[in-house]
Amino acid sequence: MTTDTTTTTTSGGALRGRDFRLLWTAESVSKTGSAVTTFALPLVALQTLGASTLMMGVLNAMVWLPWLVIGLQAGAWADRRRRRPLMIGCQLSSALLIVSVPVLAWLGALSMEYVLVIAFAVGCSNVLFTAAYNAFVPLLVGKGELLRANTRLMGSEQAANIAGPGIGGLITQLSSAVVGLFVDAFSFLVSAACLWSIRAREPSDRPADPAGGTERPRSTFRDDVRAAIGFVARDPYLRIITLSNACTNLLMGGIQALGVVFLIEGAGLTAWAVGAVTIMISVGGLLGAMLAARVSTRLGSARTLLTAPVTDFFLLLYPFARPGVALVLAFAGTLVWATGVVVRNVTAGAFRQAYCPPGMRGRVAMTIRFVSFGVWPLGSLLGGVLGTLVDVRTAMFILVIANVLTDVLLFIGPMKHRRELPAEPDGVSEMTVA
Missing domain, CATH: 1.20.1250.20 (MFS general substrate transporter like domains)
Structure with missing residues (x-):
């Protein structure tokens, strides 16, 4: 079994360290932007596309569907790869996906089907990000500081849930819900930049072969998922x-x-x-x-x-x-x-x-x-x-x-x-x- 070590210090000052502050900032900015989208995307579907009540329900379902479709696989994938690059890739992908909605709206080419696909794709990106994020936090702080670390991270998430809809409502009042999606796309880019700036490098979680020192062959995705279950x-x-x-x-x-x-x-x-x-x-x-x-x-x-x-x-x-x-x-x-x-x-x-x-x-x-x-x-x-x-x-x-x-x-x-x-x-x- 691998040890839980990184090049980062996991002593009492880890929560005050640069790497954790960058992770905290990345999470806070991204959650605030996502809360804006939670408010803005349904409004775009309703106001721009005239979505029916049924379609609004389907749109909400598409956000949750990725947890059922790729939830288990995402955890196995996050455990097979470096978490920080995976998180950065998810944030950049989400930014591109979200920004495509207002662009197509301004071009007059936006459809309800496309919005549903985007909701599902962004949901998939969020599932992958969550899997990597949960595995990455313990790599920056010691076990004794996990409670306080999660307190700060959860606190900023709840604050984002309060501020996000208000920001979305203000943007919608001053401009339109479409502009609110640009705000979310920008928040993903800021989050990716913060994650990119983290200096800590992750150790490999690939198990070593006890007999020789080389790594054992990778198990299959199915084996990984079965082991976790x-x-x-x-x-x-x-x-x-x-x-x-x-x-x-x-x-x-x-x-x-x-x-x-x-x-x-x-x-x-x-x-x-x-x-x-x-x-x-x-x-x-x-x-x-x-x-x-x-x-x-x-x-x-x-x-x-x-x-x-x-x-x-x-x-x-x-x-x-x-x-x-x-x-x-x-x-x-x-x-x-x-x-x-x-x-x-x-x-x-x-x-x-x-x-x-x-x-x-x-x-x-x-x-x-x-x-x-x-x-x-x-x-x-x-x-x-x-x-x-x-x-x-x-x-x-x-x-x-x-x-x-x-x-x-x-x-x-x-x-x-x-x-x-x-x-x-x-x-x-x-x-x-x-």
Whole structure:
């Protein structure tokens, strides 16, 4: 098994070092630009192409589809290659893809079919970038600093989620949604430049032949994917975390699918309430990122994950939303829930990066995401069916209560007996990284 070393210093000053600041800047700028596109691309489809409601739904599905199509393969690919060049290539590709939309719009040659293809292609690039990015962070900072590193990275992502739509709205108001896509394309170029400037060089994760010192032949993609799936399925901690995430995202998919209908038709609110809920979730995410290191240090990483039933309970206030005090309480409950979700996500992400063998980080991260994100469309369907069988408010109550009940999964296995999650798997020294 290879060691987790780089030419970069991984002591206490790694987070203040030039390389990490460049990675942090690259991630922050790229996420802000992507948040602008999340706002601008549907507007381009709606305003420029007159897309129907069905086409808008298909457009959203095309963004998520790459996780199901190439999610597992992306992890194996990231583990076979240097991560930094792969990330740079993804950012440059995304810039070219995004900028082609406004260019074709100005030429009068843009079609809905092309926008759908671009949404899928950019989604594929994002999946590959995510696989490489998750494996690259531990190469810049030591295991002891992963929690704080992920806190900063997650914090900037949540801040981008807050600022991005606002920037997109301002650009659209002053000019057009098409111009907003230029902003995103430029952000990808800035991100690529920052990644290019990182000086740390990655070690090879190719396993050496114990008998001779030469590298063993590469395994196949199928073997790599199977090894990652097996690692997650057998590990008592990753297995439970993945199962819990999948159940949560299944139910969150249903809640999101019913959100707009519930707030406007079920609760009798106006469209501003939809935006306000989005803001509450983003602000809660930012607070969670800021508090994650403190909470995890105080409670311990295992106990932090076990707080899920407590913070998820506050989401029960959301289905009570209606004009007046109930709406304020629903906003407050959403804020607490979102804060808890991000605290746990940061803690679990830092644990996974430190826990997994270096040569499997990309594959393991993408295996977990494949399962977690893959159930989201099923959750949306579940929400639609429930909303049809019963009234929307009742359906929302069912989904939120089920979300709290599924948190019991985290108490299955050894996690409930620990304060801190383990630093490495049992028998890691004997493990062979495929």
